[in-house]
Amino acid sequence: MNKHQAQLDRKRISGGVATDQRHDSAHKHVTGEAVYIDDMPEPAGTLHACLGLSTVAHGDILAMDLSAVRAAPGVVDVLTASDVPGVNDLSPTGLHDEPVLAEGKVHFFGQPVFAVIAETREAARRACRLAKIDYAELPALIDVADAGPDAPLVTKPLTLLRGEVEIALGEAPRRIRGQMRVGGQDHFYLEGQIAFAMPGEDGDVLVHSSTQHPSEVQHMVAHALGVSSHAVTIEVRRMGGGFGGKETQANQFAAIAAIAAKRLKRPVKIRPDRDDDMTATGKRHDFLIDYDVGFDDEGNILAADFAYAARCGFSADLSGPVTDRALFHCDNAYFYPAVRAVSRPLYTNTVSNTAFRGFGGPQGMVGAERIIDEVAFAVGKDPLDIRKLNFYGGPGRDTTPYHQTVEDNVVERIVAELEESAAYARRRREIAAFNKNSPVVKRGLALTPVKFGISFTATHFNQAGALVHVYTDGSVHLNHGGTEMGQGLYVKVAQVVAEEFQIDIDRVKITATTTGKVPNTSATAASSGSDLNGMAAQDAARQIKTRLIDFAADRYEVPTDQIVFLPGRVRVGNQEIAFDDLIHQAYMARVQLSAAGFYKTPKIHWDRDKGQGHPFYYFAYGAACAEVSVDTLTGEYMVERVDILHEVGRSLNPAIDLGQIEGGFIQGMGWLTTEELVWDKKGRLATHAPSTYKIPLASDRPKIFNVALADWAENAEPTVHRSKAVGEPPFMLGMAVLHALSDAVASVAGHRLCPRLDAPATPERVLMAVERVRAGQADA
Incomplete structure (x- = not known):
């Protein structure tokens, strides 16, 4: 055994599973080095968007005079519902009940009605205030306590039933009836909603979106643009908090930015004020x-x-x-x-x-x-x-x-x-x-x-994909469909990959989530991020390991059960080879060192x-x-x-x-x-x-x-x-x-x-x- 192998033998993997590892961006969060979308350098010619919000809770739009808005200093364009080139809808459930921009009627105070695109964010914000919109106000239902038995529903209700409830209640020795009100909650993420769209060749568009659901944003933007999903790429390196507020709510901001970017052939960013963000985006249900x-x-x-x-x-x-x-x-x-x-x-x-x-x-x-x-x-x-x-x-x-x-x-x-x-x-x-x-x-x-x-x-959401590349120097590139919002998902999945290859975690490169690498992903939600993406990444790593084992068994003429991955090395029969060396050998022998992993949750079903x-x-x-x-x-x-x-x-x-x-x-x-x-x-x-x-x-x-x-x-x-x-x-x-x-x-x-x-x-x-x-x- 040479000196290098002796050193490896004493080494233990740093950063495998079941160990305390700091968040991969913790030091960047503390020092301010972590790059969020609003920290990204803006290309020359970047424009800024701001939403014009309704000032009534329910009403028909009788007239909309935006002439003063268009004439305001710095304004480049103003978008209304008629400017949406594709489908004016962002409904995640396909019910076509949530427009990109209101058309003919508004349903809540703060609903986006138009969007201003200007040279600066301040110019866009100031111009929004110049709109003149006349409404015919309609009755509004605000509080559920005011809803009668025939109040409209937004979707089909559910009933769960087991046993003879009426009989059991009637026969119970004691019985109590009551009512409880449980309030809602604002997500109050540190980083608000934001999207930054870059127009590309052949009608393509790249959108940096603060979203928990890149694939849904991709599909919603494509529908709004009237293009196929392959023309839209969504990228997310990190979010400054999500908590569910960026599962569907990011759709609108990404769509507005993408529509304006393609229309004006210039990069467009939209970042609402905290007041507008809290007014115009959904919350926890009360x-x-x-x-x-x-x-x-x-x-x-x-x-x-x-x-x-x-x-x-x-x-x-x-x-x-x-x-x-x-x-x-x-x-x-x-x-x-x-x-x-x-x-x-x-x-x-x-x-x-x-x-x-x-x-x-x-x-x-x-x-x-x-x-x-x-x-x-x-x-x-x-x-x-x-x-x-x-x-x-x-x-x-x-x-x-x-x-x-x-x-x-x-x-x-x-x-x-x-x-x-x-x-x-x-x-x-x-x-x-x-x-x-x-x-x-x-x-x-x-x-x-x-x-x-x-x-x-929703059973079909219980699936995930991952992409793992092993480069010829033994370093590893990891990408998966999960998004990082501060919860530590990226480092956990990296630990899973490091454990499989028995390499230090600093040898695994964590990369931004993008629909261009792993398609058709589910939202990072339902507490399923590590379960789904960890298993998908493990699957990809094990595919590569299997190829490496087969290669080593053939080259060194040993049974596959005598090939074991150890910290930083691989035991092949009675000899040990550095992991990096085995990777280089496999590459020279034309062994595929990349794999797409997949996982779907078993056993679940729901009627x-x-x-x-x-x-x-x-x-x-x-x-x-x-x-x-x-x-x-x-x-x-x-x-x-x-x-x-x-x-x-x-x-x-x-x-x-x-x-x-x-x-x-x-x-x-x-x-x-x-x-x-x-x-x-x-x-x-x-x-x-x-x-x-x-x-x-x-x-x-x-x-x-x-x-x-x-x-x-x-x-x-x-x-x-x-x-x-x-x-x-x-x-x-x-x-x-x-x-x-x-x-x-x-x-x-x-x-x-x-x-x-x-x-x-x-x-x-x-x-x-x-x-x-x-x-x-x-x-x-």
């Missing part, structure tokens, strides 16, 4: 949840009946699958012997709501946790006892409302371990003693579980008409224990301590996963406590800037924040290295804070009444709940 629950004196739930009404906005967008997923999670971690859940995806004259982390699942779970609280207060028990009593169990207690069997249930173990590590019982006693002697400040404690289904509910199937490949589990203190004179509160135990299977990168859990929890907490969307009676969004919309600050984090991975966890399904998804499930851990606040409010009247605290539980809403409880009223 829900009005009606529930009817039957239970016995011990707290066993016997039947549950839910109706989930959602403010969907003026078009379908993704409201169908979002409201479907809300129903899929109306059980959270609990078994209902009889259950019915119905969705009402309501048309409203507000911006069309869209995907957001959890995709309707969080709203469904909040409904489940509300009925747990109702039952606990009714029978006079700790809500945690009622939760444990109603968990999914073995045969006979393992079927979901959509008839999928829960095969990987670990919620009892997760909760039991967290209950012990967080000292729940001791702290419950201490808090009771504290509250008894504290007339103003009250403390509350809650422990809530999470069971979240992993897969796109929406029947409301039955196996829509999820597996479930991810976690639990959070939160303690809060509430000033009952003002409603102000602090999150004192949070303990989290979450399982991610065999983690691909524990450091990244812990970051996702921490961030997901804080974002979920923000949704349920401080982030409030307010529309006035005219349909104008009042909370459209950082000054009026409150996301959690660093000072809002728990004073004590303990987060741990369940180190014993392993995915029962053969996912990439037996890992589990971690993007969305932790978001729902924030429910613990809402229920801790409810517990603190309930202590004002000795836990005799369920506070029925709606979300977001702002200080004002907490104070009103305190006053209701003091007055002996369960609801307002």
Whole structure:
């Protein structure tokens, strides 16, 4: 063995799976070196676009005078619906209900009506204000609470049914009916919507788009331009946050930029102000949840009946699958012997709501946790006892409302371990003693579980592709259909490839997602980024490995089972060859060193008409224990301590996963406590800037924040290295804070009444709940 081989023998791979690796762009984020679309050098002649937005919530356009806009300094062109060369539609569901630019009628305040293209961004913004548009205003439905039984829907509703619900409710010893309002949420990504289009030869166009779904943007831009998809290339190196807000909402901005670029034969960039971004783009759906629950004196739930009404906005967008997923999670971690859940995806004259982390699942779970609280207060028990009593169990207690069997249930173990590590019982006693002697400040404690289904509910989206090249010097080029929005997907997939070849991760080049390399990709959403793209990249790497093994076996005349990839080298029989050397040898022997990988999720199927199937490949589990203190004179509160135990299977990168859990929890907490969307009676969004919309600050984090991975966890399904998804499930851990606040409010009247605290539980809403409880009223 030569000196070089001896050094290699002592070496261990740096950056394989199951190791803590920093985010590949972390140092660039900190130093400002990370290049986002607005940081890209602008070619000479770059133009800037700005959208002209409607000033009424619902109305016919009677006249539109844009002459002053066209005459404004710096204006090069003004686009209206008639200037869209292809189809004036961006509907991701093919319902043709979402125009690029409004035509004849507007459906919400802030709907894009025209676009100004100018020499500078400032000139485009100023010119937009000069438009004169006359509307014949029509009646507008803003709030779902005002929708009657015959209110229009944007898409077909769903019903999930198992068991004889009416009979079970009627025979239950106890029964409670109620209603809960759950607010929406703005994505509030650090980088707003943006697109930068470059015209090319032969009618082609390249669009740099901040999108989670490059292939959909490609298809939407092609439709709007009236060209084939192959004439449009979408590229995404990174996003400054997405959270679902860039799954469909990027379509409009990319289309406007591309239309203008091709029309004027000059590069065009569009980057809306934060106010315009928040006004004109969709958000998390807010829900009005009606529930009817039957239970016995011990707290066993016997039947549950839910109706989930959602403010969907003026078009379908993704409201169908979002409201479907809300129903899929109306059980959270609990078994209902009889259950019915119905969705009402309501048309409203507000911006069309869209995907957001959890995709309707969080709203469904909040409904489940509300009925747990109702039952606990009714029978006079700790809500945690009622939760444990109603968990999914073995045969006979393992079927979901959509008839999928829960095969990987670990919620009892997760909760039991967290209950012990967080000292729940001791702290419950201490808090009771504290509250008894504290007339103003009250403390509350809650422990809530999470069971979240992993897969796109649209079966065809559960596929991914990847492209892997090995160059003659042994370096590797990796490309796949997943997009990087700060969640660490790129580094995880690179770790998978490094592990397969047993090379250091710095030998794997991470490259921008582009439709020109990997086609027909699914959105980076549904927590499926690592599951899908990791498996596709692994498939590509293994194809190349198989060719290398066959080559080495032939050249060195050894059986294939005697060829093993080791860190930085390959053992071939009784000798070892440096990985780089074997690659060069294979190239000289004309072995193909490139492969396109592919993966499709197995086992899943879904019949929406029947409301039955196996829509999820597996479930991810976690639990959070939160303690809060509430000033009952003002409603102000602090999150004192949070303990989290979450399982991610065999983690691909524990450091990244812990970051996702921490961030997901804080974002979920923000949704349920401080982030409030307010529309006035005219349909104008009042909370459209950082000054009026409150996301959690660093000072809002728990004073004590303990987060741990369940180190014993392993995915029962053969996912990439037996890992589990971690993007969305932790978001729902924030429910613990809402229920801790409810517990603190309930202590004002000795836990005799369920506070029925709606979300977001702002200080004002907490104070009103305190006053209701003091007055002996369960609801307002």
